[in-house]
Amino acid sequence: MEQVVVLRGERELRARALHLFVPQREFTCAASDIVTWAAVEAAEGMAERMRARIEAGVRVRKVYNAGILDDPATARRLTALAELGLGVRLCHTPLPTETIIIDRKTAITAGPPVDGVRSYTVVQAPDVVAGLAMLFEVSWDAATDLLEFDGPSLDERNREVARMLGSGLTDEAAARKLGLSLRTYRRRVAELMELLAAESRFQAGLRARDLGVR
Known part of the structure; x- marks a missing residue:
């Protein structure tokens, strides 16, 4: 695959890049909600997949916008993942990018939906991947651990x-x-x-x- 490739829509993402979402050492994910990466992170069977990754020695971390907890089912799912040993944190400010980074070698960023379709950019240029990894670390450091989060409730x-x-x-x-x-x-x-x-x-x-x- 070229160092930078733009894929349009979830079908093309699955067809051309699904094989890249297999980490050996580290898997990080930044997303505003669980819908962004539904093409590769289906809710069904997620706990089993994450448990297998952790048991294989893969470091898995995910950071989301705090609004994700407004959905009780999503909140329960994320809490269960965190209790498995998955790193889950919540941001109080908008994430700079919605990105998955695999082993610090490949990054996939999600663009905003246009006419209901997202574009995904697959990046394997080392300097660009390193820059995206740095952005993730900044967001991670500024976020709050899910199991310690006690955000305000808005009526x-x-x-x-x-x-x-x-x-x-x-x-x-x-x-x-x-x-x-x-x-x-x-x-x-x-x-x-x-x-x-x-x-x-x-x-x-x-x-x-x-x-x-x-």
């Missing part, structure tokens, strides 16, 4: 305010849309910022997005 009122922060509306327009007075809306924004330990509205919006608010 529907907080989520409404968080959505307004991400909408670009003025305070006056957002308050009208929620049927609140301007004073009440601003008080709720302040409460949300305190809950998320955010120093600015922008930071509150990012952290709310990590918790699944869209």
Whole structure:
């Protein structure tokens, strides 16, 4: 395979690159959610595959955005994997890339969906793979271990305010849309910022997005 190859869609990824997803020493994964790598990381049988990798001496680490825990079934699945010995951490800020790195020799990055289809870039250029590995390590070091994570829980009122922060509306327009007075809306924004330990509205919006608010 060439040092950099772009594959369009999950079918082409499976057909041309599935054989690359077999680690000998190390397997790292960064993803916003479990859907990104569904083509190669099917939920069915994942625990058995991960257990086999760990028993074979492969170091397996995965880092996700914290919003992944909004789905109870996903949270239970990840907790079970972490209890097997898999490294699972959660980021409070958006991940710089969604990437799988195998043995620090091959990296596969996932682009955003376009018309419902993702493009995947398979990289085997050593310098580029090393750079992506460094980005992963930065994200990993900044993340919180899943078994130690105790993120804030946003109720529907907080989520409404968080959505307004991400909408670009003025305070006056957002308050009208929620049927609140301007004073009440601003008080709720302040409460949300305190809950998320955010120093600015922008930071509150990012952290709310990590918790699944869209």
